[in-house]
Amino acid sequence: MTSFPKPTATVPDTTIYERMESKVRSYSTSMPRSFDRAKGSWMYDENGGSYLDFLSGCASLNYGHNHPVLKQALLDYIERDGVTHSLDLHTKAKAEFLETLEEVILKPRHLSYRVMFTGPTGTNAVEAALKLARKVTGRETIFSFTNGFHGMTLGALSCTGNAGKRGGAGVPLSHVSHEPFDGYHGSDVDTAEMLEKRLADPSSGLDAPAAILVETVQGEGGLNAASNEWLRSIATIAKRYGALLIVDDIQAGCGRTGRFFSFEEAGVRPDIVTMAKSLSGMGLPFALTMFRPELDQWSPGEHNGTFRGNNHAFVTATAALKHFWSDGAFEEEIQRKGEYLRTRLDRMAEEHGLTTRGRGMMRGIDLQSGEAADRVTSAAFDRGLIIETSGAHDEIVKVLAPLTITDEEFTCGLDILEDCVREALAPQFVAAAE
């Protein structure tokens, strides 16, 4: 029997952070504890408090914390003095990763991609994708979408919608056209059709882009899930106008939406795919940009980075692919849990006249205001549930539980969430907001 989380109320001494760490930090402000250990779906603070993790390192820990199979693979590798850092040298660990990716993931999906090891963050994989698309097509503009989030470096930030994040750039963010995402103008308006119309019109002023960059489910932008039809239309438009289709699968990939790649369900075949977050399986930094072999027009070193050879991440990623993706059992498990999550969130939404968002194990509930959503996440944290918000106004409470979470843990966390939503929408709060 899993015990319910028992958090501590003790806020530890934070003077070292106030003295030394930049004010740019954010999660630590809303969750003021000193975490020390983590296992499976749980994080533990220094004072013995336990917290059920519905944030999962923002989808970087799809297989939970310190999964025993991945941890053992890493311990064995370190124990035999396996290479840790290798620039882009050939290593046994890298070869094993590539072979496993090819055999376990790409071949069964009839995908043929060349793999580029970028710097180890998602934003770096996006930068590489943008550069490659511009280089191959000779065009400058990228189409990205309203509410899209693609990272914090200048190229990726240009493709990001959020004004707060864009404001940090300090220079103009250009060469990107932010097109309306699926549903942006309501469910009756087909935004793919609108885009096609403008591209087809020689007087619309819209030049054909180098690439269309899309998230199938917008992780940071509010869990807006594109329909399969819309994604297929976008893929067709890209092809028709000589643009490359880039799917940013950094948050929605690695099983989060039910299949390994989030675009599988729609049956689209992106020209370029970016991956990071849960790719290493253990929270180790690791990112990839994959593309059709014909697009591999890079010159050696044209996009490089010191940390492209994180062999520890290769080892854990290989172990994760073998352990979770060699057959269809894990996919079935995610889809079952995703359905359970959908029914629980629908029930909460129905009780309060709200709506839900998302797909698979990447879903949330729209509290309609950032204040209400903040009341939910704060109350949840006080009860030992780590959960965060997303969306233009931080109004969506987003559930990113580990895909490996047990049914009992999942029920426990969703029970807490249900209570917190009820509390946050209690008459005194609603009256105060009016």
Ligand SMILES: Cc1ncc(COP(=O)(O)O)c(C=O)c1O
């Ligand atoms: C879809 C998407 N792309 C890119 C990024 C950037 O990844 P990173 O924070 O590792 O740079 C994120 C991060 O949340 C993301 O969700």
